Amino acid sequence: MVTIKEALKIIQDQSVNLKTENRHLKDCLGFSLSKNITAPFDMPSFDNSAMDGYALCGIYKEYKIVGEVAAGDMSEIALKEGEAVRIFTGAKTPEKTTAVIMQEKVSVHGDKLLLETEPKEGQCIRRKGEELKAGQLVFEKGYSISPAGIGLIGSLGIEKVEVFKKSVINLITTGNELIQPGKPKAEGQIFESNSFALAAACENFGFHCQDKKQIEDDFEAIKSGIKESLETADVLILSGGISVGDYDFVKQALEENGVEEQFYKVFQKPGKPLYFGKKGDKFVFALPGNPASSLSCFYVYVLPFLYQLSGSDKNGLNRYSFPISHDFENRSDRPSFLKAKISNSQAEILNGQGSSMIQSMALGNALAFIDAETSVKKGDLIECLLIS
Numbered sequence: 001m002v003t004i005k006e007a008l009k010i011i012q013d014q015s016v017n018l019k020t021e022n023r024h025l026k027d028c029l030g031f032s033l034s035k036n037i038t039a040p041f042d043m044p045s046f047d048n049s050a051m052d053g054y055a056l057c058g059i060y061k062e063y064k065i066v067g068e069v070a071a072g073d074m075s076e077i078a079l080k081e082g083e084a085v086r087i088f089t090g091a092k093t094p095e096k097t098t099a100v101i102m103q104e105k106v107s108v109h110g111d112k113l114l115l116e117t118e119p120k121e122g123q124c125i126r127r128k129g130e131e132l133k134a135g136q137l138v139f140e141k142g143y144s145i146s147p148a149g150i151g152l153i154g155s156l157g158i159e160k161v162e163v164f165k166k167s168v169i170n171l172i173t174t175g176n177e178l179i180q181p182g183k184p185k186a187e188g189q190i191f192e193s194n195s196f197a198l199a200a201a202c203e204n205f206g207f208h209c210q211d212k213k214q215i216e217d218d219f220e221a222i223k224s225g226i227k228e229s230l231e232t233a234d235v236l237i238l239s240g241g242i243s244v245g246d247y248d249f250v251k252q253a254l255e256e257n258g259v260e261e262q263f264y265k266v267f268q269k270p271g272k273p274l275y276f277g278k279k280g281d282k283f284v285f286a287l288p289g290n291p292a293s294s295l296s297c298f299y300v301y302v303l304p305f306l307y308q309l310s311g312s313d314k315n316g317l318n319r320y321s322f323p324i325s326h327d328f329e330n331r332s333d334r335p336s337f338l339k340a341k342i343s344n345s346q347a348e349i350l351n352g353q354g355s356s357m358i359q360s361m362a363l364g365n366a367l368a369f370i371d372a373e374t375s376v377k378k379g380d381l382i383e384c385l386l387i388s
């Protein structure tokens with residue numbers, strides 16, 4: 001049995017073999033850059049107007065209108081003192097433009113432009129290079145590409161980016177009692193839900209489960225299922241059959257497939273029988289079957305590792321401390337990840353903390369960490385991992 005800290009360190013210390021690929025801008029959301037990106041040119045690349053209005057030369061209250069520039073116009077108007085041109089948002093400001101005035105603040109009489117007040121030098125002009133200078137570092141290697149990141153990369157004219165490949169994830173659920181939702185359920189059976197929750201949790205953070213298998217509690221079936229899944233997977237996630245019961249065959253089946261244990265059992269609640277192993281450059285997480293245990297272990301251990309394998313600068317769920325909204329006593333002798341809800345900047349530990357209970361996780365939005373046999377008072381800060 002290892003501590004939470006030790007388990008996380010064992011995972012973090014794995015040497016991983018990152019592969020790269022080129023992806024089109026439209027297909028790189030959530031991927032991590034395998035190279036820095038620097039600005040190929042100044043941004044903006046020319047001085048331009050921030051408003052629909054008039055570009056002005058000199059500081060006056062009256063100007064002569066001598067022309068027009070629209071966004072995308074290439075024409076160069078040489079403005080002289082006291083002259084103005086009609087201009088639109090994003091259009092290149094003529095040379096010698098002192099300021100731009102928005103059209104709501106002027107009146108036009110023939111070719112005469114009258115201002116309510118004198119303009120301030122430089123107003124409403126977006127300067128060349130004010131956001132980025134040519135050659136400036138825009139994103140560092142490892143940056144996880146966000147929608148705004150895609151926007152910026154596109155605006156730099158970059159069509160394809162080199163990113164780290166994401167892992168192929170395969171899932172195996174085990175258990176004789178499991179039947180698929182939608183099928184008639186006999187006494188003693190339960191609906192299989194972990195594979196859906198785990199696949200959804202992967203998708204939620206930009207990872208994808210390629211293959212899903214459900215296998216009964218039969219040693220040979222589990223052993224051959226693992227063998228087959230490992231052929232295509234970079235990361236194999238199993239659920240169930242990892243505890244000490246007579247029908248818990250997963251650990252032995254992994255061993256017989258040449259998977260080397262990195263740790264088995266973590267001193268925590270939920271998720272004590274968590275297993276982590278490796279075979280060559282493939283990794284295996286065997287999560288406890290209890291629905292809340294498997295998902296909690298996914299968030300705390302699998303997700304950081306998926307990020308690590310994808311070259312990301314992220315290392316798991318965001319962690320923040322929040323004041324707890326009520327007194328709470330953790331009676332468990334194990335440090336606990338408790339299903340919690342953050343609202344109005346306060347954390348509430350929800351009812352229904354059993355490892356088999358997933359409703360509290362579904363209604364909550366965080367896992368609150370409270371040490372074993374620890375009491376906290378209303379207002380004390382507790383560490384929370386934000387699920388959403």
Ligand SMILES: Nc1nc2c(c(=O)[nH]1)N[C@H]1C(S)=C(S)[C@@H](COP(=O)(O)OP(=O)(O)OC[C@H]3O[C@@H](n4cnc5c(N)ncnc54)[C@H](O)[C@@H]3O)O[C@H]1N2
Nearest residue numbers: 173175192193194195240241242243248272288289290293
């Ligand atoms: N004698 C002991 N018994 C148990 C121990 C222990 O230390 N000694 N540990 C308990 C803890 S803690 C956990 S957690 C569970 C984990 O057991 P397994 O990983 O072997 O999981 P299963 O026994 O297969 O299933 C547990 C529970 O979860 C339900 N389940 C399983 N798979 C799914 C699924 N895909 N979808 C929905 N629900 C699932 C299953 O029906 C069981 O109710 O072991 C304790 N026992």
Ligand code: MOO
Nearest residue numbers: 270271272293355
């Ligand atoms: O390790 Mo278990 O998840 O407490 O029931």
